[in-house]
Amino acid sequence: MTEQPGAAIIDLRRVCKAFARPSGEPLTVLADINVSLRDGEILGLLGRSGSGKSTLLRIAGGLVTPTSGEVLYRGTPLAGPAEGIAVVFQTFALFPWLTVLENVEAGLDAIGLSRPEARRRAQSAIDLIGLDGFQSAYPRELSGGMRQRVGFARAIVIEPLVLLMDEPFSALDVLTAETLRTDFLDLWTEHQLPTKSVLLVTHNIEEAVLMCDRILVLSSNPGRIAAEIPVPLAHPRNRLDGAFRGIVDEIYSILTSRAIASIKAQGEVHGGLAQALPPASVNQISGLIETLAAAPHAGHAELGEIAGSLTFEVDDLFPIAEALHILEFAELGEGRLKLTASGRVFARSGTQDRKRLFNEHLLKFVPLAAHIRRVLDEREGHHAPRVRFESELEDHLIRRDAERTLRTIIGWGRYAELFEYDDKARLFRAIGPGNA
């Protein structure tokens, strides 16, 4: 939008959020966040899963209290959900026992309107959102898209100043999501909504560029604001437009440089044991290598391009790209992915050769794999309990990442025939000469 950004409606100042953990030290999900949601804008919060973006939205809505820092709503501190703030949920959060009309009216309960007045306002919200004719239906009778329309109607019926949207389109199929986005943008640009500003949480880069006036990119563990990107494009926006693609690529670059930096930083300390491995399966790794090697990419591609052609979102693509980078089958940088020489060899090889190559790379580039192998070789009986590695990893990683890293290394190690893992006994075993 070309208008001057207005005054801040919601102001988050030095907000931190930490959750208590049974193990003792708290888990910090958001660190030192400063965000202003201004009058007249759609602000995007973009990040990978685990970046705390949904928590941030809940803090802005008064649903979650920050551990430190303050939240100002129209200049006064926010204590709990306030009048004029409405939330649209990823899972729709409709009451299954209420009809569409009753669900929309439920949003008005707290205001204490008279019944006819509530009915009138609900009806007009339903008309606006395109739900006419569905009033008496129960949510379970509706398709996902229609359910989310009810979610929107229920939010705007209270005529909110601020609309907080938590990945509102991510539970929908591609076509339905696009229809709902366009419909919403039409209402927004034509000023048919009473709403002054919108906070949109998403992990879909194109969605953010399509809808937002300003995008905040969040980094993970703990969530911080990594970059702020203005989107000075007029609505309706064209996904194929050069400027549009430019912004998408810029965001990919920011995310890749963050990813590379964190891979590098983790690899350099504690003998590489602090390196969190991404949740990418061997099949996904092979698939991405093959896609990259094949036409039209011929060995290198923009991440945005691959994501578009595979209809992948950030959370789907990045872990696999990172795995390729860590295993040095490809190089990640500047929002691009480029196969290395051995990556090309991998793409051409048959099953057994692939396994051999994977084994070599695993031992060479993943310190944890080499470490497990060494321990198994040294120990009598050539086996080691899972807890042993678990506790080693937890010295450097948070529990969730340690758990995920172990799961990944088990998958990779099994494929590379580096070791065996017995889940019942929770035991790693060397593949001896006898049973190889």
Add this chain to the structure above:
Amino acid sequence: MEHHAEVLGGGVWRQRIPNWRDLVIAILALALLILIGSGARQMVAPFVAAQQPEITLSPEVLPLYAVRTTIRMLAALVASLIFTFTYATLAAKSRRAEMVLIPLLDVLQSVPILGYLSFTVLFFVSLFPDTVLGPELAAIFAIFTSQAWNMAFSLYQSLRTVPQDLDEASRSFRFSAWQRFWRLEVPFAMPGLLWNMMMSMSGGWFFVVASEAIAVGDLQINLPGIGSYVARAIEERDLGAVAWAIVAMGATIFVYDQLLFRPLVAWADKFRVEQTAASIVPRAWVLDLFRRTRWLKRAGDAVGSATAIAARARLSLPSNVRALIAPLAPRPRVADLLWYGLVLAAMGYVVKTLLGFAGAELSWNDASIAFENGGLTMLRVAVLVALATVVWVPIGVAVGLRPRLAEKVQPAAQLLAAFPANLLFPIAVFLILRFDLAPKIWLSPLMILGTQWYILFNVIAGATAFPSDFREAAASFRIGGWRWWREVMLPGIFPYYVTGAITASGGAWNASIVSEAVSWGPTKLSASGLGAYIAEMTEAGDFPRIALGIAVMSMLVIATNRLLWRPLYAFAERRTRLD
């Protein structure tokens, strides 16, 4: 009030004329009112222990007896609902109350139901000394104790597991606590609560016989009803009258199932949270009839909108009052300490009193006798559950894999579970006497007679839900025989089986009091065991030993639940997850 949803056929004018369905409903309602009224009037009649109404065995009295029994059960159900809504809500809302109430509920539900009766009947009789209301209340209370606990647990569980997104939505709409309760929590809890109400109603029948013909020490009370009719029939050794009672009870169960529970189930279907359309929608002719009536539907809508208005009301303290109160509340830390102190003091007092009471009346010898008997009953329960498993698992699987057969067998199994098995006891006793069998062995099956069906219908449900692609995979790899059972089917139905077995064994414990000591006219058969022990002590009016027996039984039940069933259940849940 507008109704966008339904455009009824015909104009506004025609809607004022009642239709034939109104007439049917009106007759039904009037008949019910008259029956309930006449039954209720007799319940407050004067009571003199020596001059009680004679219980006759002629079948003509059975309809009225059935009505009086049903009224008692429904009264108990209402009481259970009130208890559920207060107790479970308090436990779910207050962390401090939860700490005390939930373990207490665990103990309460493991206490054998007849245990309550022997302790409370004197209290109720003394509360209303001159009317029959005292014994009536004692009977209702006994039935209540067989109904309330699982309902309270169900509501508590639901309140604790409200889906997070709905919880956040209600908070972001700033629902008051009252609105939240009626808009979110109660609807969410409704299907589970209703299912438990039906289970409770079935469970209640089992103890109707015991609660209507009360004999504690010297006090003998017979309240007109199906239960006392059966008791009388047993006394008179009249098998024909027992058969009449079985017929009357079957008819009663059928009637209230059709008139009450089916409509409720069909109505509550909308509270299911799963967002997929169900393939089978529960239907009930009474509800359909009601929804199609004209006048009554209008009256129903009026009630509906009145309750909707009540649920929409905020009913919370104005914010300035709350701001005034807030600083007065003690700091959470201090309040916690105060609370813990209070709970500890109360527990100390109770333990001290109990020890004093037990020390004066009981010896270690008594305890060892009670535990010996407990061991015997435990052995019986274990053997019987194992036997029922061997019989019903293969049959349940066979039925469950044939969907069309399962559709027919499933309701029958549920009806059998609802049928009070103790009505069949006289027949069993008759047979045991006739063929001169050993009571220690042949009385045992009576314990599981009523509860074995839970194993059957849970296994059927498990086999029905078993993914057909697994079955097809097993078939295509030609996995058959014992391997098929061990590797394919048994792991698939295991969680369902565990659910059924828990209910069956719990029920068997409870039934032991009734089934380990039975009589047929003057002949008394005892299988010994904890149930027989408690029954004998009740007859003798020996309160310290009744209490001891009950305490031992609760301990054993809680121990089996904690040490066997809960770990098994957790294991079943872990094993069958794919991720």
